Amino acid sequence: MVTAELKIAKLLIFHFNFVFPGYYIFTYRRVTGISICTIDVSQADGPRTVREVKSTVSKSLGIKTDEIEVIKDTTILRNDEKEFRTDGVTEIMIIRKDRRVPIGERTSKEDMFDGDLADGDRIRMSCGHAATPENLYRYCLYKLNSCDLSIKCMECDEVWEFPEISKKADMTDDESVFFSRKMTKVAIDYNNDIRQCPTCGIHCTRLSPDNKQVECVYCKRDGKSMYSFCWECVLPWDAGHNCEKNNINIAQHTLDNCERVKMKYSNISNVPKVRACPNCKLLIEHTGGCKTMDCRNPACKHTFCFSCLKPMNKFGGLQCGNYNSKCTVAPVQKLVI
Incomplete structure (x- = not known):
């Protein structure tokens, strides 16, 4: 028979966390987890960046740091980011570094993304074409980051269902939940009734x-x-x-306060990471690649240089030169109310 005193003792043990002076409790949760995990860390060595979070959690779980992503809502955070908590808890996703193809589902067909240059075994999709699991995973992530739910074959345009993508990209449970969450958010954001x-x-x-x-x-x-x-x-x-005034004020604040980045290939430094499309004013974030940018607005599709903001010339190239040529950095844009 459990006494009242024993029940109270158990409650005290459950709720009371003793922390030595100079230490604090770091809390994290996996995407698929309900319970919150805790780690005692020193004030001096506690994680302050995403990179340090990965190091701390990897030691706790006994896995490598490159098998962990830190996420916030539906965004995978960069290693140098410092804002990684939501309501005091850090959310992590365990990822697959070596994506495998079941022996019975391997194919010798070319990878639809990289052809014969693709590294690794290919898996046959339902449409008959093939891809490596890693390329399939990255393609799906790219489409969702572009707010595009139409994930289809690059060869025949057949749309793939998510259960097939999840299985054939050899996703972890965490990755499957994260992608499902991201797809739901895109669907809600683009639903005019919600x-x-x-x-x-x-x-x-x-x-x-x-x-x-x-x-x-x-x-x-x-x-x-x-x-x-x-x-x-x-x-x-x-x-x-006034919607228009509010939207412009928010957009201007984003343009004024965004970080500066370095353009890959052209080696141009101190370029604002967010620009407004010179044609339709849609805000666009530069997440990697060269300075050539295509507006993501389906009604616009304006092509311009992310550094100097000059448009494409009549021959289909940039007015400021090639994708890897240096050019001036246009100042932060000012939107007119």
């Missing part, structure tokens, strides 16, 4: 398509002072609300 409340994060629908002011029933029920938001710009609603 919006996320900027105050509580709950997804809402509106009763009338003619009313831009929407009340979040959850925020209103909880007595929050700010429970109305704009359906168009998804900002809190206030007197004299």
Whole structure:
């Protein structure tokens, strides 16, 4: 028979965490996990960057650092980033470094991405074409980062279902959950019938398509002072609300405060990482590759240099030269209200 004193003792052991002076508890959770894991780390050696998080967690789990990604919401963070916690907890994803092909599903067909230069065994897709599991994984990640849910064959345009992609890319459970979460977010973001409340994060629908002011029933029920938001710009609603002005102010703040990066191939330094398309003003982030940029807006597709912002010439090349040539760095753009 369990006594009341024993129950209290167990509760105390569960809730009380003794930490030596100069140490603190680092908390993390796997994408597939419900429980939170803790590690006692010293104040001096505690992780301050994503790279250090990977090192700390790898020692705890007994795996290599390159088998860990640190994520925030649906974004894989870079090694040098310092903002990696959500509500005090760091979320990690265990990834597969050596993606395998089951013996019975190997094919000698060329990889649809790299041809015969592809490194590793190929797997046959349902359409009959082939890819290495690593190239398939990276292609899927690229499409979702571009907010494109149409993940299809590069040869015949047949659309693949996610269960097939997950299996044939040899994804870990963490990777499968992360990709599913990312696909859900893209679907919600591009669904004009759903919006996320900027105050509580709950997804809402509106009763009338003619009313831009929407009340979040959850925020209103909880007595929050700010429970109305704009359906168009998804900002809190206030007197004299102006979507265009608010959107431009937010975009300008992003342009003014983004970090500076170095262009690969052309070796151009101190280039703003975020630019507004010179044609349609859509904000575009440079995540890698050369300075040639194609606007991601399907209605625009303007091609320009990310450094000097000059457009493509009539011959199909950049006005400032080749993809690897140096050019001037245009100043931070100023949007007109």
